[in-house]
Amino acid sequence: MSVKIIIGYLRLFNRVLQQEQIDLSKVVSPELWHAFQNCLENPDEQDFDVERYALLLQAAQPHFTRPITLVLAEHANLQDLGLMGYLASTSFDLQQALQLLQRYYSLVFKQTNLEQLNVQQLPEYIQIVWSASYPDYREMYELNLALIFKIAQSIVLDHLAPPQMIQFGYAPHTSLYHFERFYGCSIQVQAGQYAIRFSNQILKAKSIAADQQLNQVLSTQAQQSLSRISSIEIQQQQFKQKILTYIEQGLVQQEEVLQSYVAKRLYCSERTLQRQLKVYQLNFQDILDQYRLEQSKLYLQQGKSLSEIAELLNYADQSAFGRAFKRWTGYTPKQFLKSL
Structure with missing residues (x-):
């Protein structure tokens, strides 16, 4: 299942391309460029998914000396976040804005609450704080983190002290230096989780655009929008997230048969688990392979040995892990590291 994003992200990206006079039409595939332009022209009829948006960001990156995600955040306005942006702008203070952000964050995506904030x-x-299960979405995670910071800046009109802490769930493709300069604090990387921390002193800073009556109307609209999201898509993502969580736990505990372990944690038999996966059009081995691939790339970048990674991912030995990695990527682990 693809995760769709709201039109504001596309308009923001297009606005930056036009301002910088960058033409990506000959850089990206014709299909991708056509889909991008078609969605801009017909937003009510066409959808655009996160995977393709990340490809556009990656294609544009060579045209900038800084991370494209930070450039976008600096050019963004709250309206680019759609209803979520209007809710933030009419909030009484930063505390209310963050509470609404938590409640309606999924409206940044058109189909599903991909990551719980x-x-x-x-x-x-x-x-x-929010978990990050998909390394291919890292540019999207980085952009949303920068936009949360932008929301805080727009509400706290006085000089916003640097965040007390910024955490990335995946190492960015560009230097951490740019992000540290943007946020004014050091960046730490912890697998699978993004976070930004503010001092409580700024929570009560009042917004000059506060309008509680309008904010209530918008909150009602946001709740109605959430109710229209396809329940089967939400359930599918939630079920997959449960599977991933128990796979991670099973690997930590060195469980030999992960599917059996996951079934026990879900209080069902393996046969029942298979039926549930089929209902959601999921495959256990695909989920496990996806998790192992993402973690193995992270472990390799962290400098762990092949034998360590094989043990962490519950392979018999490093040769078995190496064969699996080449099957997933077409590269051996050493070739992958060399390509970095």
């Missing part, structure tokens, strides 16, 4: 408020700070 959580706002965690503690005595001294508030942080926004």
Whole structure:
């Protein structure tokens, strides 16, 4: 299942291309460029998915000396986030804006609440955290993180102190230096989770555009929009996320038969698990291979040895892992590292 994004992201990207006079029509495939232009012209009739958007960002990156995601964030306005942006702009203060962001974050995507976003408020700070299960979406994660920072800046009109902490779930394709300069703080990388943390001192900063009556109307619209999202798509993503979570736990505990372990955690038999997967048009081995591939790339970049990775991913030995990696990518692990 592809995850669709709202038209605001496409318009933002197109606006930056026009301002910088960049022509990608001869760089990307004709099919991708046609789909991009067609969606811009007919947003109510055409959809655009995250995978293709990430390909556009990657194609545009060589034209910029800084991460394209930061360039987009600097050119963005709240309306590019659609209804979510209007909700933030009419919020009473940053605290309300972040609470609404948590509730309606899935409206950034047109089909499904891909990643659950959580706002965690503690005595001294508030942080926004969400898991990241798809390394191919890393540019999208980076862009959304930068846009959350942009939302905070637009509401807190006084000078916004640098975040107390920024965390990336995947190492970016460009230097961390650019991101540290953008946010004004150091960046840490922790597999599979993005986060941004603010001091509680800025939470009560009032927004000059606050309009509680309009905000309530928009909140009602947002709730109605959520209710229209296809329940089967949400259920499919949630079920897949459960499978991934239990696969990760099973690998940590060195469970020999992962499918059996996952079935037990779901309180069902393996046969029942297979039937449930079939209902959601999923395949257990595909999910497991996808997870192993993503983790193996991360482990390789972290400098772990092949024997360590084989053990972490529950392979009999490093040769078995090497064969699986080449089957997935067409490269041996050493060739993959050399390509980086």
